[in-house]
Amino acid sequence: MLIETADVLSNNLLTGEYRVLVLASPQIGPQVQPGQFVHLRLPHLTEAVLRRPFSVFMTDGATLSLLYKCVGKGTRAMARLRPGDTVSLLGPLGKGFPPIDRDITPVLVAGGYGMAALYLLARQAPVQGIVFAGGARTEDILCADDFETIGWQVRITTEDGSRGDKGLVTEALDAWLRQERTSPARVFFACGPMSMLKAVSQRAQTGGWKAWLSLDRHMGCGLGACLACVQKVRVSPSSPQNEATVKPEAGWTWARICTEGPVFECRDILWDEP
C-alpha cells in the first residue's frame, strides 16, 4: 500500500452524473489488481476532508482512471478538478477479484458504476465472456462500448426501457441462463447494489457456480483500523479470517470490506447483517 500525490490529467463528463478522472499515478497505477480500490482525498478542497473509496476503472502503466458518480459533496468537489490539480491517493487497497481461468465462461453482472470495478478484470482475462449491464435509465449504462471493443458480449437492461431490454439486470441474466444450458463451467463476477448482488448469489448457489461479489459500503480509514465497513461472513476454508472477532461457536466473523474485501465469494456472505 502506497500514498501518492497524483496530478489530474483529465476529468471529463461521461454521461448524466458520471465522470472519468484520469490521474498520473506512476507508483500505485502499476500495482493495481482488478477489483482493488484507491482511497482519494482532495487536499485543496476543504469541503471534502475525508478520503473516499473508488474502484480502479483502468490502469495503463503510469496512469489510473476512476469512473465515478456525483452523489454528494465529495464527488461534486471531484467534478471540479481540472488538469494541473492534484489529489492524494492511498492504494491499491483491498482484495480484488481472483484471476479468470481459461477454461470457464466468465459472466459479469454490473449495476451502474459497478461496471467500473469489472472493466480491468475483463481486460486482463484470458477468455472473453458476457457482461450484463443494468441501470435505472440510459445514463446509468456505462462503458458498454469499451467491453465490446475488447470482445465481450454485452446485454443491457434499463428499468425504464430507454436502452436495451426493459427490466432488471437479473431478469436478463435469468433469460440467458435458461437458454445457455450447455455451458456449465461458468463463474460470476459482480458489482452493484446489494439487492442485485444478493440476486446474483442466489442464481450462483442454485446453479452450483462460484460468484465473486464486490461489496460497496461506507468507509472510514480504508485500512482495517476503524471497523466502519464490516460485513458478517461465514468462517469457512475460503472465507477471510479475522482472529480478533471470530465467533467459532456460531461459525461466523466480521470481515472488514476494506481489508478482507471488497470482493467475497457469495457463499461466505451472511446477508442479513449488520
Ligand SMILES: Cc1cc2nc3c(=O)[nH]c(=O)nc-3n(C[C@H](O)[C@H](O)[C@H](O)COP(=O)(O)OP(=O)(O)OC[C@H]3O[C@@H](n4cnc5c(N)ncnc54)[C@H](O)[C@@H]3O)c2cc1C
Ligand atoms: C470499495 C468501493 C468502491 C467504490 N467504487 C466506486 C466507483 O468506482 N465509482 C463511484 O462512483 N463510487 C464508488 N464507490 C462509492 C463512493 O465511494 C461514494 O459514492 C462516495 O464516497 C460518495 O462520496 P460523497 O462525498 O460524494 O457522498 P456523501 O456526501 O458522503 O454521500 C452522498 C450520498 O451517497 C451515499 N453514499 C456514500 N457513500 C456510499 C457508498 N459507499 N455506498 C453507497 N452509498 C453511498 C450516502 O449515503 C448519501 O446518500 C465505491 C465505494 C466502495 C466502498
Ligand code: FES
Ligand atoms: S474503513 Fe476502517 S476498517 Fe474498513
